[in-house]
Amino acid sequence: MQGQADLFLGLDEAAAPIQNPVTSEIQIKPQVQKRALPLDPSDFERAAHVLEGSGLYRILRRLHPRPVVTSRAAIPGQKLAVIVDTETTGLDHTRDEVIEVGMVAFSYDEDGSIGDVVGTFNALREPSVSISPEITRLTGITSEMVQGHTIDLDAVEAFIQPAHLVIAHNARFDRPFCERLAHVFSLKAWACSHAEVSWSDFGFEGSKLGYLLSQCGWFHQGHRAVEDCHALLEVLAAPLPGNAGCAMSHLLRSARKALLRIWAEGSPFDMKDNLKKRGYRWNDGTNGRPKSWFIEIAEDVYEAEMKFLRQEVYGRDVEPFTQRITAFERFRATS
Template sequence: MQGQADLFLGLDETAAPIRKPFTSDIEVKPGQKRPFRLDAANFEAAVEALEASGQYRVLRRLLPRSVATSRNAVPGEKLAVIVDTETTGLDHTRDEVIEIGMVVFSYDEDGRIGNVVGTFNALREPSLPITPEITRLTGITPDMVVGQTIDLDAVEAFIQPAHLVIAHNARFDRPFCERLAHGFARKAWACSHAEVSWSEFGFEGSKLGYLLSQCGWFHQGHRAIEDCHALLEVLASPLPGNAGCAMSHLLTSARKTLLRIWAEGSPFDMKDELKKRGYRWNDGTDGRPKSWFIEIGEDTYEAELTFLRQEIYRRNVEPFTQKITAFERFRSAS
């Protein structure tokens, strides 16, 4: 990604909050107080003391990793793009992207994360005014986007070297990104929300802000580039129980080929059984079958076929089946 510094749009990656001494009053005896002062040099020692007590858990402000201006390529190293979009609504066929943020980083075959290679952030003025509700959700006001455009050639150049695109809700972000820039359609995609079994690792939720806090940080959420930096740290953090990092589990899932089975023409009174089994309904408006469908691993295909034949159709059927890889997953028709 060297030579593309013009794409990184002047983000101050190294800015840190100004640390002032913390001063308070400690009550020594009832009604008697003395000043207490904690200097920045002692912050970490104080944090260690608090956490060692077992009574406190301290969150640190997330500071974005700096962009590596020069680095030596490692054999087998690949690049991934974390992307996040802010939009005027939920419908990718009608609503528009008003902000895109991206962070490119290197990783190896085992999912170990290396350097941040580049960042990209841009706002865009939509064709219709941003509503107060969208401003409340995203923090983006109409004044912020006046006259702003996204350089789509720069977006295409930025993602071109990447082997993988990662979003925390790829089913939402991929359709918007593909409508914005055609290069996204040619990439393999992974979803850190859907493809990491967070509950199996002891997490009680999978929202990005919650995952980040469980990893020991807090950040200014919802703006695109801040969420990208937050997701990078979540992916890099070690999971409980010596389970490695989330990035390694995400890669394992992304590399799998799934089979999408369409239960076309299934009896109406079997819909609850299909839903209980994990099938989802497609209404046919996207050009695909108007039918219940499920996505499963290749190793469970025969068992699923037996279920359909014996429990649903009660006859011999050969349901329409598609192979789905990371290049097809999370498309608008997914």
């Protein structure tokens, strides 16, 4: 069997003169020179295993998208999810425009096990304004690339219609843009793989998609919509450390929970630090929501939160405006 070192190095013996320090005689001793040997592509994976086995290297493999299974029998209990990603001319969904949308549809079980990819969608769109150099730097998309392109919204509707869940890695960004693009997105339950998976609890030092993908052992051509969708699918499917299952199972558990959003309207100004320390966030009222501090909590801690507000914030009996937020409302621009 070919030795491990032979995968990478060859030996050239060349005569090299050396001087004996005792007799001053000149001797000729073969000199070993190392040179890289070209690897046959069939050896690449074996070479990667050798490097990984040394404990001195970590290997990233190029992500190859899963094949699309177009003909498959329905499996009882399985549902359909769609991962979506948008590239836009800016960050403001009320003013900026979608220039690319990518989607990957896949089946999944109730426990989060991921099945087949059943469809992909990718389309460019020419906006009404020129694409800025900054957006081109971030996305790789130029004004020339999108010239004359439109997104077939009927095709988007047909692609999304069967989905039980829409997933984005920053749903608070993507959902408002998607809902402005096509009404069908507003009818679906949404989940955010960035906000609804506690990545730090599993030892990850960040939650950006490229970082998560590299920790799973892959690299890809980032910031193009459908490529990012394929990347997120592999991140959701990969096993988490400590036999914690896969990220998809944790995402589903979070998406299934309803939250209560409590608005501490009219709270005393000198209570702002107490509210902030407890996890309340400020809303300035420009998005149609109350101009107020608010918090989102699980339903089972509602009474404890009411006790805190009544005793430590208002000093009286109050019934603050409270909304029940499910996956159908979460991450909307005005929810």
